[in-house]
Amino acid sequence: MKTINKKVLIPMLMSFMVLLLVSCGSSQNTSGDIMADSRDAKATITKNHPNISELFDNSVGYAIFPNVGKGAYIIGAASGNGTVYENGTLIGYSSLKQVDVGLQVGGKAYIEVIFFQTQDALNRFKSGSYELSGNVSAVLLEEGVSRDVEFRDGVGVVTKPKAGAMAGISVGGQKFEFNAIQ
Structure with missing residues (x-):
């Protein structure tokens, strides 16, 4: 019987993990779970970052994705569910999907918040399908560092790491689906 070469086995296992992560990772949450996780994520972010706290108060709206999971081995994928607020009031839920390609390996979990400075920007997000291109830079929040x-x-866009280790450079984008509360 043939043995499987490690150069083939490792990419196959990483690809399987990425597919598993994207297909079922965060879709298991109920709306109550997502709301509670979003409140916790907002508290975590605002605790040590007063300038971010001001954005929650002064933005027209924001979307909080409290549990985004990402895995990659050359091809990366990320997925998460979140809540969307307009003037501080919950107006709906959103899902995040990301695919990227590049020199990357590993897995991580993080919080992502998208702030909308204008009503037009929030309306574009609420229109249904919304995409952020790979050239949008996100501020990475670190303990004790304010940016x-x-x-x-x-x-x-603001992100805060939760767990995991990932290294690499990649190019891709994120796609969002918005569902208003009826």
Whole structure:
């Protein structure tokens, strides 16, 4: 019987993990779970970052994805579910999907928040399908470090690592689906 070469087995296992992560990872949450996780994520982010706290108060709207999971071995994928707020009021739920390609390996979990500076930017997000291109830069929040968020077309992105290890450089984008509360 032939043995499987490690150069083949490792990429196959990583690809399987990425597919598993994207297909079922965060879709198991109920709306109550997502709301509770979003509140916890907001508290975590605002605890040590007063300038981000101001964005929650002053933005037209924001989307919080409290549990985004990403895995990659050359091809990467990420997935998460979140809540969307307009003027501080919950207006719906959103799902995040990401695919990227590049020199990358590993897996991680993180919080992602998208701030909408203008009503037009929030309305584009609420229109149904929305995409962030790979050239949108996200501010990475680290303990004790405060940074300003860069807005492009009225949209600013903040991420905070939760767990995992990942290394690499990649190019890709994120796609979002919005579902309003009825």
